[in-house]
Ligand SMILES: NC(=O)c1ccc[n+]([C@@H]2O[C@H](COP(=O)([O-])OP(=O)(O)OC[C@H]3O[C@@H](n4cnc5c(N)ncnc54)[C@H](O)[C@@H]3O)[C@@H](O)[C@H]2O)c1
């Protein structure tokens with residue numbers, strides 16, 4: 001077994017089990033096999049982790065930006081050096097194809113490298129004084145102990161987008177990875193130690209989300225919570241943060257429209273739809289959830305999309321050439337089946353898939369449904385699975401109104417060769433991330449984050465570091 005596959009939590013520089021010895025099974029969603037156990041830690045272990053982070057904060061914050069940047073570069077190097085091992089761990093616990101897992105791990109290293117560089121750009125300012133003999137200035141300071149709670153669908157890169165800026169800013173971190181995919185986060189603890197981060201700066205806890213989360217939200221020593229997950233849980237944490245006025249970053253659910261106009265490059269649009277829909281078996285926050293196709297190109301598009309969906313290789317992620325893995329667990333598979341049945345009951349026509357895959361287990365067949373309508377559950381609910389409902393539209397105004405008719409505002413995509421329309425969509429689509437003729441649009445250089453009920457805060461870009469810093473103003477007189 002890989003040394004990175006630890007069955008322990010990292011608290012104050014020690015690898016520990018749960019105080020009561022409790023453990024949680026971790027299963028491989030492709031086979032249902034138990035691949036290991038992790039501690040079922042709770043409030044007491046969480047309190048110790050927060051105390052350790054709090055104790056480590058002054059010395060870590062006192063490190064120079066070049067010292068912190070060097071530690072982050074060392075961590076990025078460790079991740080890159082162990083990319084294959086980390087990818088296999090990720091695929092075993094989450095199920096995605098190995099190629100996608102490796103891409104996620106390398107993206108994680110890129111985010112850490114980005115924030116190693118950003119660490120040296122946290123600048124205050126001198127403000128021109130309206131009064132004589134006074135100097136007005138701002139300075140930047142780390143917010144303090146950060147709690148990071150991450151989802152199961154990208155267990156490595158979602159952590160990178162939190163650990164990177166937090167450690168760059170000078171903040172120690174208490175991490176709670178998703179219960180279904182704990183090993184990627186634990187492996188980060190091993191690599192952070194090897195990179196040289198002092199004890200207590202990086203703490204990794206697994207166990208009851210409610211117990212660990214409860215301590216995190218109630219403990220005043222935690223000054224910021226950065227959460228990636230569902231909008232429902234995000235709402236709960238936002239309410240909890242109010243009691244101790246914590247800073248928050250919320251990366252929440254999505255419901256991305258994917259719009260194809262008559263003038264689009266059809267090949268490019270079909271290719272983009274395949275990636276935007278079926279990456280990670282549709283289990284990404286920025287997956288296209290609703291596919292809107294203009295009437296003139298509708299029949300050609302749905303046929304081409306269905307043909308491509310039927311051809312996808314559905315297999316365990318470690319299999320050579322696997323293109324779509326399993327759903328993460330049985331409830332997820334159940335929900336997908338319910339959403340498809342609802343669409344069919346409301347008049348949808350299944351052109352590809354439409355049922356669990358012949359492989360059985362947690363595999364669902366890549367699905368394309370024509371004749372989708374606003375009354376279907378898939379229109380307002382985050383599908384989070386390999387199902388593409390395709391809606392027909394006539395005009396630009398009509399599709400813009402439909403595209404924006406959701407509580408979410410994370411990602412949106414459109415295919416058109418009309419430049420004026422592209423600018424109108426850039427202004428008209430109420431989404432934090434917009435791809436025009438492109439779907440692979442995420443990189444460390446950009447501010448990733450949603451509008452409306454898809455969250456608050458940005459991860460990546462120069463904005464990413466700001467969320468972990470506080471600005472203090474000083475006025476110096478008597479000169
Ligand atoms: N916006 C983004 O960047 C982004 C990225 C990835 C996933 N997501 C969203 O995440 C969701 C899928 O991930 P998920 O199923 O892990 O989401 P989830 O909300 O069920 O869980 C997310 C994390 O929160 C923890 N959690 C659950 N209840 C908690 C509580 N009461 N207190 C503290 N922690 C708690 C879970 O254990 C997990 O670690 C989807 O909605 C997806 O859109 C968003």
Ligand SMILES: O=C[C@H](O)CS(=O)(=O)O
Nearest residue numbers: 153154157284285286442
């Ligand atoms: O699930 C959400 C992730 O943010 C997808 S991506 O890594 O940004 O493409």
